[in-house]
Amino acid sequence: MDHFKTDNALADDGHPLRNKVEPTSDLSDADRALVAEFGYKPVFKREFGYVATFSFAVSIGGVFSSVATTFIYPLQAGGSASAVWCWLISGIGCMCIALSVSELVSAYPTCGGLYYTISKVAPKHHVPILSWITGWLNILGQLAGVAASEWGAAGLLLAAISISSDFTYLPTVEHTVATMAGMVVVSGLANSLSTYWIAKLTSSYIIFHALILVSCMVALLAMATVEKGNPKHTAEYVFTDFENQSGWPGGWSFVFGFLSVSWTMSDYDATAHIAEEIQNPELKAPWAISTGMLFTFVAGWLYNVVLCFVMGDITGADSILASPIEQPVAQIFFNVLGKHASIFFTISAWAILKFGCISAMQSTARTIYALSRDALLPYSRIWTTILPATGIPMYAVWLTVVLSIAINLIGLGSYPAIAGVFNVCAIALDLSYCIPILCKVYYGRFTRGPWHLGKYSTIINLYACLWTFFVMVIFVMPTNLPVTPETMNYAVVYLVAILLFSTVYWVTHGRRYYSGPPVDGDISR
Template sequence: MAPRDSRENLEGVVTEVEDQHHVDEKSIEYDPALANAADTQQLASIGYKQELQRHYSSVQVFAIAFSIMGLLPSISATLWFSVPAGPVGMVWGWFSASALIFVVGLAIADLGSSLPTSGGLYWWTHYFAAERYKNPLSFLVGYSNTIGLIGGICSIDYGFASFIVSLGTISSDGEWIPSRGQLYAIFVATVLSHGILASSAGRVMHHLQTWFVVANFVLIIATIIALPVSMRLRNIPINSASYVFSYSINETTWPSGWAFMLSWLSPIWTIGAFDSCVHMSEEAKNPTKAVPIGILASIGGCWIFGFLVTAVLAACAGNNFEEILGTPFGQPIAQIYYNALGKSGALGFMSAISILQFFMGLSIVVAASRQTWAFSRDGALPFSSFLRQISKTFGYQPLRTVWATCLTAIIIGLLSLINNAAANALFSLAAAGNNVAWAIPILCRILWGREKFRPGPFYTGRFSVAISIAALMYLTFSTILCMFPTEGPNPDPSVMNYSAVVNGTVWGGALLYYFLYAHKWFKGPKHTLDIMENEDDI
């Protein structure tokens, strides 16, 4: 048989993926320095050569998602969205939205167990979609997921910068207020430091994730204990259970029902990184099990422990929510700590939160760089041939996409210089981009791919389609919610939600780019196997 180009399109190679879980282990050569034979064969079954080193266990795959979510730092950074609805928004807003996000996680876990690859979302879209739609939809999903993850870098690192300046404000008793330029400078320094660490610590990154999770749980437990104990010792009244679980307010200009819906933005942003497990597929051992375990354990952990944390915060927040929202410290959580623990206690806990937020940023840079690398491997990004190169010197890492994602985040972060509304868009930018990237492959699977789908070790069985439909309904609503300004119904530019502009530009630009130019050469994911050696086996 005549040899084919080793970068030709994947079409015809996978052969409907019907035998993907039963590939002959003798058919593909493998490098034991990168992965074992079974994992190499599994990846080869969908057309890809093993290029990254598999050193993430199931626990470490969970750990990277959970450390990106950074439960307490993320809740702290997004209290702006839930506090205006009062205790009910903080507690039940978290619980209800988390339950729906878990449904989405089930749908993605089905796909991740069946077809684990770093470019999973756009790869699944191309595989399951109807012939006429697969290329443009795959292209759109890849760009939406990429910008969503880069938006995650922006929001996490901007949140870290906000925590850092709040420490200065607390120390000065509210006398020092940072400028937007100072905030942005800290943000840039943070992103650059994450680029350096992600480049140089690749060989130990999987071990670090476990420690990040331990640190998160230690801080969660410390907060749950310290806040009420300190308030008792200082004779500060704690809100009753009926107040925590049934009292609502409305500090927005929207109707009360919509104010509650806006409280969902906190868990939507916090638990929006579970697809990082998918992007780590090609560095995970036994990914057909590790990926779904990581997805569901990280969402479930945030759901349960987040409910506990928000209940404690609502109990210890007092009843003056205007004071919390108008805090001179720049963060509502800082005011809650300050009121309950005093200045020293607030500084201690805010310092700990800041440290964890910093490592959240490091983890999201790692995950975002893998999606960007996978998309460039398939030739979809500008300068793909440059970006897709792997650095063996730095432990088989996609070094160039690490820095490409960091530099893009710095550019998008310029939005924060406009006003508070533009800065808040950094949070909803990530959520909206990822929502679309999750929804489209789920939709393609239930519309066109039911016969093609072959379950992996994790499968929701007869409930799978119903779960997918429920996930799509939630994701549609959630995407619309992410586009709404926090004040209305007639917002002015100072409270406008700029994520609609940024995401709309990305989605519209991606489709325009595809139909004008990219359709000439982008035909979907491309395989990277050595066809000269292996085409008869594939």
């Protein structure tokens, strides 16, 4: 790298792995800003344009496949009414979070994401501890998200195989874990490519996703006919029918339908973590986050409405909730479209979710790199190593692979335990967003970027945080009564465990060696 000059590297005492950099004339404007305003050395090539960045943001939600893997939550919580209205209500709250994140990313576009923003929006003496907590919550949420997505993708692939066998083959947990492990390795191999090839691959994703989503909704509505034995429900049923199968009182049961939305519309800052690979990230990153989440919100609601029209009975021995493949949406495909079309759309859902896994792993690896260059993670020197041949943090990618597989091995011992990992994903990520958002509002130190919310900023920020705290309560509650070891929600156990680990690591290491993200250019502090 002869684009910049550097001073001293990391000292042996463990201080942050960032170098003081003097920009030179051959750097792009974004890289010069990265040096002058944020104090980081440019190491990534900026290959992501508008299309690739928007496609990346949409892939994180992966609405067609994410609805397929989470549709069971609103069905058990309240049936059709829960699926339709919870998506609409929760989607508004999720959009407020996405807009708040977009505003911060526009002002501070680094691959540290919202973790980095703490150094700009909080007083200097609070930066180390606040950024430490935010960083650990964010990496926990991202790792859990990759693991959850890979598990869901494995389930969809095995469901397609089960349909092709006329349900003579039924997947086991062992099969799911083995399939998941193989697919995580595939994601690792894809993320070992250079940014150029990843951007090219990402650009084509949005076209495939949109075509599959629209064609599936049209096919379901056209094929669900009385003549074929699959009559559509009435609009009254779709929007008003409430069937509580959770065991909780009706009003409380209904809100568990928010889980599907919050799990799909999550990881808002994933696009921020590739900011140092985006051209003009102060504009393209927030634009992609906000419009990508809007696409997911609108398309997801319409898709839920269509599924509710054609899903048939959700109670009884032959209902979609009693499906032998434990995939209600794949069962709807089979019931309405027949064997061959259901295999096609289930495989398509797998492919869409699989690409989302690749994008999520890219984001997670960049987060590991960003946290390590500030010496937040153990063995930081290793995770900041950039492979010259591809220009990517290779060790960070394969650390993500290993940890994702290790997390999902929990499923061999207990499915409820692994389900808790999936729930903690949204809790940890949303908390990591609320900390910098609240700092922005409370301390008033925010200098907005070119993409901002104007006079509506504060009210949107506050609603985003209030909504997050409300949904957090739902995420830690068991979704079915009575509570047994099989229905227990272990999300809070994982959240406490990671907070305990990060606290111990802070006491033994962090408070001596960690000073938070750099504050170069911030003369006010």
